[in-house]
Amino acid sequence: MTELLAAGLYRLRRSKFLWLTCLALGAVLAILILWEWHDLHRTPPPVADNNLTASLPLSDFDQVVFSFAAGAVLLSSAVCAWELGAEYQDGALRNKLAVGRKRRDVYLASLTLTVLTVFILCLAVYLPGIAALLCTTGSFYMGWGRALALMAGLLLAGAAFASLFTLLSFLIPHRAAAAIVTIGLTLALLLGGAVLTDRLAEKPEYVSYEMTVNGEIVPSSIANPRYIPEGPVRDVLTFLADFDPGGQVVLFAQTKTERMGRLMACDVLFLVLTSTAGLLLFRRKELR
């Protein structure tokens, strides 16, 4: 498999689509952070307490970096589908199998390179993002420990997505169709994850304020109809939200770091399941 990996890396180095996407992502992020920083200093906060007001925009800077990283995962679906699609469209897959490369090795090498592609896209956000933060706020507002955990979480969710991209690209021989399905499914997983995360974050009740006849304002609790009560339904939905790498990406984009261990375990499970399915299906796939 090392030969296939070496050949894949050779091709990856020549992928203009990948490197231009990386350049565009990194440049836009760095410019955005520098522009916002410039804007923050040009218009001083209206409230006297600088410590209070400054904390909000500074935490926003962190969120910009992780929102871009989530965007990078979405963009990676297009890049990976395009690159993997060339294997079928250009017939390169035939050249590998006809000279005696095992299907398992071809699949696993492609999976490894797709994971690497997603990592490169994430790094194209992290590195300029960190550089821009060092030049402006000086560091992550949330602290390096939490930031590194989020980065690792996003990389692992990206790897789970990469295994899905590989599966789809090896099963759909038509490059454009594979790209459409891959991008569409990635969007669906991100949106589905966002909706599920939003619903599960609903509180059981919310506070309402009522004015009594005496003119007093009294808080009262009202049951939240959108809240999903504890029980099997909530458990299933929580598992789905955690298992969906799109849901994780949404959580990380919001810089939330709850249940990191469980989320990472779900990523590994997702990766193993999709890769096993891909290997089994590709083993008997009829190629033309």
Place this chain on the structure above:
Amino acid sequence: MENVFLARNLTKSYGRAKVLSGLDITVPKGSIYGLVGRNGAGKTTLIRLICGLQLPDGGELELYGQTGRDLTRARRRVGAVVESPAFYGDMSAADNLKHQFLVLGLPDQDRVPELLKLVGLENTGKKRARSFSLGMKQRLGIAMALAGDPDFLILDEPANGLDPEGIVEIRELILKLNRENGVTVLVSSHILDELARIATHYGFLEGGRLIREIDAKSLESSLRRRLHVTVTDTAKMAAALDGLGLAYTVLSDREADVYGDTSVTDLTLTLRAAGCDLLTVSEKNETLESYYIDLLGGERHD
């Protein structure tokens, strides 16, 4: 003679359509094996099975004496162009070859310029393979197949898209590889005259079966002499030739092909006696094409 490849009772279906139905074929070592058959006869399907792109429904494949799972290892000695030439369209010819060298685990890429020169693509520079002409793409496909220095080269319609000069170059390349390097070649082609110039063995496919397997010498001796004649009445001619026991094909009211060893004088006298005048006569040798058409069921009266 040692065999490079053989298949026994090979079957393959696409859905309900049976493409190969009990195919038996043997490719001897050192041969140039011409695979002849009309569209849908099963030529490309057979090549896909040899290359491991598809799996047979039944039967046995043997490559360099290896069968089953060991076929994958035996394929390392194979180079192939299946249907359309395969390469990355967004890379240059040299980069594609370097990539294929890496796939093959050959870190020494000194042979890249040599291979490019061999197929006449040495001056393509950084031009993307996607923008090559059809002939150039075909040459690049062949260069990719040769990257691993294969012992067994499989070419599916290698003359497709090539100009006359390109066809001659590919022919000479195949002959050179076969004679100087001892490469066994399996080549499928619709251009039978071209195939006849290089093949040492032939396999004729029809309806997913090999209807005849023959070597070039046996084929040559079985290709019969043919006299193309114009006569006044082909009905009277037919009666006279039936009496002589000669084979013939009636082409029109006045034209026919007569097969077998007979002198023009004897033919003229026989026809004259039957009340039929011989107006013109020209001698032609039966070609691979006419042999193939006959094999598929031409209208010859034997």
